[in-house]
Amino acid sequence: MRVVVTGASGFLGRLLVGALSRAGTFGGAQISRLVLVDRVAWPDHSRGAGVPVQVVHGELLERLDEVFAEPVDALFHLAAAVSAECEADFDLGMHANVDVTRALLEAARAQARSGGPVLRMLFASSVAVYGSHPALPLPPVVSETTVPVPRSSYGTQKLMCEQLIADCTRRGFVDGRVARLMTVAVRPGRPNAAASAFLSGIVREPLAGLPAVCPVDPALKVALASPRRTVEGILRVAEAERGTGPGRLEGPLPVNLPALTVSVADILATLRQVAGDTVADRVTLAPDPAVEAIVGSWPAVVDHRRAAALGLRPDAGFLSVLQDYLTDHPDAVAEPSD
CATH class of the missing domain: 3.40.50.720 (NAD(P)-binding Rossmann-like Domain)
Structure with missing residues (x-):
């Protein structure tokens, strides 16, 4: 084959x-x-x-x-x-x-x-x-x-x-x-040109010790999969x-495919819970209407019964998504500074 x-x-x-x-x-x-x-x-x-x-x-x-x-x-x-x-x-x-x-x-x-x-x-x-x-x-x-x-x-x-x-x-x-x-998150490496790239960036960059920008209202809900x-x-x-x-x-x-429905605010709160205030505070809000117009037009809640019939399930929560990322990419996390 x-x-x-x-x-x-x-x-x-x-x-x-x-x-x-x-x-x-x-x-x-x-x-x-x-x-x-x-x-x-x-x-x-x-x-x-x-x-x-x-x-x-x-x-x-x-x-x-x-x-x-x-x-x-x-x-x-x-x-x-x-x-x-x-x-x-x-x-x-x-x-x-x-x-x-x-x-x-x-x-x-x-x-x-x-x-x-x-x-x-x-x-x-x-x-x-x-x-x-x-x-x-x-x-x-x-x-x-x-x-x-x-x-x-x-x-x-x-x-x-x-x-x-x-x-x-x-x-x-x-x-x-x-x-x-x-939307697939969290992606490692460099950001791509997708409008939704920030959904990985607001986690990946702070964990790596870098600043990140959130271009949408944190109340926006999105459909994610790890x-x-x-x-x-x-x-x-x-x-x-x-x-x-x-x-x-x-x-x-x-x-x-199965989707985890989560708000951007929930993503940021989970990052703060796991990595602490210093990491989470590296994210700043800077609205970008063009990005929000694209990402906000996508559905946040998806019926995935056809996928479930194939034995597929969504991620349990964003905490599990973040934990997967930390497990799979330990080198992407900066050492804490004194």
Whole structure:
């Protein structure tokens, strides 16, 4: 079984690659090769890998022939331009999100039409497909049957890709699955260009001894998932067999991954509880209407019964999310000063 991961050098990509490598199997079949695709070079992909690894470095549209030089059995499509950069550069978002996804679907279609396997494709979508409009406000709780009305270019592009994948699945070109991801926090390392990046930054930077800015009203509620829960959800949706009953993927709808609903004030209070006043006081409030307009348009409470039927659950609380971060990234915490 040949398994491809796009965006493999990204934060979630690296975690997913690690999980696949440790398991050595996908859907009960032995993985013969992991193909890791990214325009950003990552030199340690094969270190400690439990399965053979092939690295494809470069722009995905320019390397599709290499990716599909041999049959692809499963594909995790994580590569994307994120929310704030899509809002700043429409052409970038359309190219990175829509054009690349369509090209992958065309390559998968060509593979199937030539007698190759119908590949199983997991697309990482986003809660950003939802949005509130005066003519169609969001209900208190959104589900997969809630009409998506995205209020950002990023959300619109993700929704476009969802529909393309659904139609290609209906026509038998691919076996497509869509997992709608919540905001993932706490992310280690440098902040990315997502509008929601501050939700990690207001924890990560203070713990590292650095100042951080909160650009939204602390009363704002958001839907979060830890990195551990997110990767677990991606794998579960991708591996689930289709059909009815517990543990099976029923129908064509996307799957909303489980969400922890928490206010920004609760995040800051948990940081203060765990790390103390000196750390928490490194966060300052500096409202940014553009950021709040994007993040505030996303739902905070998500019905995840479809995910629960697959055995998935949300994080227990932000305390557990923070504890996971401290356990997984001890080097990211500064030594206390005298």
